[in-house]
Amino acid sequence: MQFRNHRVVGDILELAERYCLEGADELVFYDITASPDGRSVDRSWVTGIAAVLDIPFCVAGGIKSVADAEDVLNKGADKISINSPALANPELITELARRFGSQCVVIGIDSREDHGNYFVYQNTGDPDKTSAAQRLTQHWVVEVQERGAGEIVLNCMNQDGVRSGYDTGQLETMRSLCKVPLVASGGAGGMAHFFDVFDVANVDGALAASVFHSAEINIGDLKHFLAAKNVSMRI
């Protein structure tokens, strides 16, 4: 779920409860403006979410320090996801894993193909500030694991918002480098896309936003569709 600080928390709670009832296995809350703006974040909404959800949830955006992470985890989040701050200071991953354990440290990676290579991008929450991080995605995927990341969410920017399917080729390449769970992000447009990404790229999870927000795909229906195709699922 992407949202900005000024959005009414009630909206988020309502949406979170709806997804939970539909059978979502995990929710990720993105404060997409937090990183580029460099401003402090009011995180009282995390407590509100933790009180109603009985499935795990992850908070992404605005976590730049061990203290930020501790605040979010103490408010009841199960995991924290960091992206741009990890690129700016890779040592942060090491510190977070040492302090809280790898199981709650998720690294988000925005990756885009360019002339046959995959490159990491940073500050993708704001189109004006988005820039290439001068790192090959493969290298970064390996480094974050060495530093203690417990999970990687790979957002394939070529596919993001296009709804023409996940980038199964890129995900398959990165999956072979991952000893930790890999979650696919970017490109989901129909139920078949979810099946493809599990079937072809062997990912551990598939993340989507717009197709759920617009109610084009009901999570319960999607899980029945996947289970019927023998993808192991909690129904």
Add this chain to the structure above:
Amino acid sequence: MTQIAIIDSGGANIASLLFAFQRLQTKAILTSDADVIRNAPRVLLPGVGAAKDAMKRLTNAGLIDVIRELKQPVLGICLGMQLLCDGSEEEDVECLGIIPGTAEKLAATSDNPVPNMGWCSTNITAGHAVLKRIEDESFFYYLHSYALPISDNTLATASHAGEFSAVIGHRNFVAAQFHPERSSTAGAQLLRNFVGVGT
């Protein structure tokens, strides 16, 4: 009203447990006070992070023998399950020794990355009050790198590269490797069962 004493073994993620009991309209308090723990009708031992750190905190709080001598129903969760056992391969740490068995590191394979983070189908292998009204092969949410092998005390199993104990029970102690507070309706049922044990 049944009151739950949640032992403060340090680490984050206690909020989600407190909220889970709030949803069940059961009073739960986070404490490291020996008297409060001894007198609570139910005791819960959670745990996130490294076994060694958690054992050190329990030792410093003077709670090792307090926990060993508890007679009321006690539930260990995740690392709390491992703490109730003899020890863990993680830094070769000695634990409380209440339930026989030593936690072993999960084997990582290409299809089964470690830590095991996610929902696993869980097979109920023996009857127990905390597993009442929970269907066999229900999915629970796991978040761990170590697990207890199958033993005579195993009540439920799950698999991640190999089988391990998902729930174990011994005397008044019962423990789950998964997080019931994050395992949707099946998890809520387990917590409800625990609150209602013997009542």
